[in-house]
Amino acid sequence: MSAPKSSARWTAPVLATVMALLPGTAYAAGGNTDGGGNVADSQQSKGTRQDKNLGIETKIQTTVEGSPQSTKTGTLTPANSNWDPPACWYEPAYTPKQIEATVKAIRQMKFFGIGDMVGGVFDSYFKDGNPYKDYNLDKQGEGQFWAAAVDDDRKDEPEAQACDKLPFWVEDGETPDEPLAVSPRILAEYAYGQIPVPDTKIEMAPEGETKVNLPTWVWLDKAKFKKISVTATLPGTGLSATTTAEPVSLKLEPGTSDAETYPASGECLIEGGRIGEPRAKGTPADTDPPCGVKYLRSSADSPYELQATITWRVKWTSTNGQGGGLPPGEFGGAQDVVVREIQSINR
Known part of the structure; x- marks a missing residue:
């Protein structure tokens, strides 16, 4: 009581x-x-x-399974701002x-x-x-x-x-x-806040800087983006819960309205454990990527900030059989993108 x-x-x-x-x-x-x-x-x-x-x-006490092989990690921000x-x-x-x-x-x-x-x-x-x-x-x-x-x-x-x-x-x-x-649910919710998700520094091709109207391919190291589980246990009580986060999509926000994303929604679904796809050698420059961005205007003296955010689906289980879903989580970061005009020579 x-x-x-x-x-x-x-x-x-x-x-x-x-x-x-x-x-x-x-x-x-x-x-x-x-x-x-x-x-x-x-x-x-x-x-x-x-x-x-x-x-x-x-x-x-918490234990982590599937911890990302990354020197930089963060914690999830619930996609539902009311939770x-x-x-x-x-x-x-x-x-x-x-x-x-x-x-x-x-x-x-x-x-x-x-x-x-x-x-x-x-x-x-x-x-x-x-x-x-x-x-x-x-x-x-x-x-x-x-x-x-x-x-x-x-x-x-x-x-x-x-x-x-x-x-x-x-x-x-x-x-x-x-x-x-x-309770088991509170332990699961506590574990939610302890999940170490990897940073979202994306790979790009072309690398370093891109050109106006040139499709830029975007992908992430698939080895880093796997299921991650955190088990929270309260010793002496028999209470334990495991919360598991699984990456489901990558959202791209170019940092300017003068841009197009691939796909048009800017949401790259994770398929077969892959987030985007590296551009293969010999691929024509104007080939549309499965995940990427095309800038329509030069960044001039100020680089664009390309925001890349991973959405994670979150579920939990517990020792007493309770479990279910928790609000999806997000974690992302921004990186500078320099966009140059394509130079041509008039004859």
């Missing part, structure tokens, strides 16, 4: 004020307890600690003994009495019955306090503030009544 919203509302403003005055984090969030009940660090992946609500660094991978979520974080040790560590801070002030707020919540009593020590081994975790890459975004509750108790085997509680 999640903590009452009213508790978070009155607690967060107080903590946000006093925690901002602390010289640094003097307690450990999450992790394991050693034999003496003290909080010890554990291996954790990306995330950030939200001090005002005892958030933690996420314990989600993003989650910026924060709640996950199992503290045993009762860990919460007790964490609050006691805060109380030991003697800086202007802030330790007692902040510790008092936490004691009211975890110890004195509002809403928990004696840190739930009588339930040790029966469940954990779930706490907020934030994707470190998005910690400065407003969405990262959505997980503003203090840690709440969840019995082992129960599913919290909380939309942002970690």
Whole structure:
């Protein structure tokens, strides 16, 4: 059962004020307890600690399959601008003994009495019955306090503030009544943001610069553009999800209206694992490419910026059988194209 919203509302403003005055984090969030009940660090992946609500660094671990052989990679931008991978979520974080040790560590801070002030707020919540009593020590081994975790890459975004509750108790085997509680789908969405897609520097013929009204062939190294999967796992929970991205098309935007694309839509479909096609030696100069661009005007003193964007189809599966599609992702880049007039000699 999640903590009452009213508790978070009155607690967060107080903590946000006093925690901002602390010289640094003097307690450990999450992790394991050693034999003496003290909080010890554990291996954790990306995330950030939200001090005002005892958030933690996420314990989600990721593995990549099919990572591109490229020194430059990026992450997908959802084609649907109304959707993003989650910026924060709640996950199992503290045993009762860990919460007790964490609050006691805060109380030991003697800086202007802030330790007692902040510790008092936490004691009211975890110890004195509002809403928990004696840190739930009588339930040790029966469940954990779930706490907020934030994707470190998005910690400065407003969405990262959505997980503003203090840690709440969840019995082992129960599913919290909380939309942002970690789940297979949230793991899949987190994995979405971790997919390392290769850069989209395109090959062109002619290379270096092209001519007005000359079809320019465009292609990409097909060895780099294959399926990429990221599996996100939360150890100790049995929860795991795999998100797979597969390239489906290359979109060309010439950087000027004085141009034509091949095909006319500017969308080069990926067929047989190939993105475009290199121009073979001996191909007549005026042959239309399966994927490319023809500039109709010289770039003069300022090169055109040719934008090349790969669209990736994204799906997910999980250990509990759930799965489905996620919004397509895009990743692209621009490169300069110099276009010269064809010089002729009048006789």
